[in-house]
Amino acid sequence: MKYEVVIGLETHAELDTESKLFCGCSTKFGSEPNTQTCPVCLGLPGVLPVMNKKAFEYSLKAAVALYCEINQFTNFDRKSYYYPDLPKNYQTSQNYFNIGNNGYVDMVVAGKEKRISIHNVHLEEEAGKLIHPESSDANYSLVDFNRAGVPLLEIVTQPDMRSIEEVESYMQTLRNILLYIGVSDCKMQEGSLRFEASISLREQGSAIYGNRVEIKNLNSMKAVSKVLTYEISRQSELLDKGEDVLMETRLWDDVNSSSRRMRSKEESHDYRYFPEPDLVPFWIKQEWIDETMATIPELAVSKRQRFVKEYSLSDYDAGILTDDKLLADYFEECVGLSQDSPKELSNWIINDVLRELKERKLNVQHFVISPKMLTELVKIKPTIGSSIAKEVFVEMINTGKSAHAIVKEKDLVQIDDTSELNEIVIKVIGDNPKAAEDYGQGKKNALAFLIGQTMKITKGKANPKILTELFKQRLSSISQ
16 A cells, blocks of 8 residues: 555443432433433533543543553543533533553554554543434434533553554444443443544555544444544545645445544644633542452453463454453353363354354343253253253253253153164165165265154254264165
């Protein structure tokens, strides 16, 4: 490529608290418009904000998990900017003393490790939501203030990403970190996780950054990938023509798959920040930082590496299992109950459990088959065979019964008795002489037909390995 792509991301994650950042109003999603408001979050005269301790603790926890340098002195600032959906007409945020600076995220892209530097992590209040009528001739918009004042964590990277693949890996890795430490539900469909991308191009080998373009409020990872693909093409064409890329903020039009200009790019001084006079500064003692650090669980990247080493899983399988903390916990609980079969348990979870969860739109926490039930099924599979085990799995989901109970109830134990199976083999060959003749003439499909007939007679309970050997022996003696 003629140009090098330079990308940075801002991530906005709503914190998973029950009440808003500066008042006691609920943060519950989906309530009737403007039913979760009070004088504080409506910005009425004379009100005073009170900091939500849980929100501050969650912000500190995120900054620690992202290996940031924690500012032991931090305070809040007023960001002077007109928000039609934030009734105070300014936003309470952090500019001069963020909670954390100079952190990083380690991730894997195409099998290689990459580190993305975090510029800062800070806490601010969410804006409300504008609702635009669907009618094309409508000349008004409505506003819902339920979301105004919800605790919002902003995570800003350095411009360290050089491809869309790196951006996608970063977004997924960061989402996993926030989910693993339990500070946000990261439900993008509910607006709990959003991204803003900054992108510029420069000639390969140049040390000078090009003019950056920022794209606001991208509420899906797919939208981020789309807009970056579009911007790379748009900016490349401008540079090829010898034209300048304007430093501006743009919006993504998903319907037309294009970005459009919103306004010129603001700088920090455009917001006229000044310290928030209604909130006291905060001192974060080292003891608090140490206590927070002790609560950080094993994160997805480390867990994936351990799964590969400890359980001999492929990197791909380990990646799927650790993509969801609840699924990783489910797998490890299974392994703890059945030490001999981590690979087989992994296969069941990835191929069968995940399929059922997707179809039923459940997370594994609400799955009817517990780790104990799944390990029991895996343990008795040799006695019932793979195909019957799949049927038992489905029956377990439908009834909630254990594998042992279903196998006993339906008499599904596999037939391993060679004498019994040999008698059935003789009968099947006798009933199907043409298939036996075809096999003797080298038509291998005839063997599959004969085995299929036997499975019908035994209702799938015949041991397929023993059955295959018996047929081969009997048919060989006939052909001789």
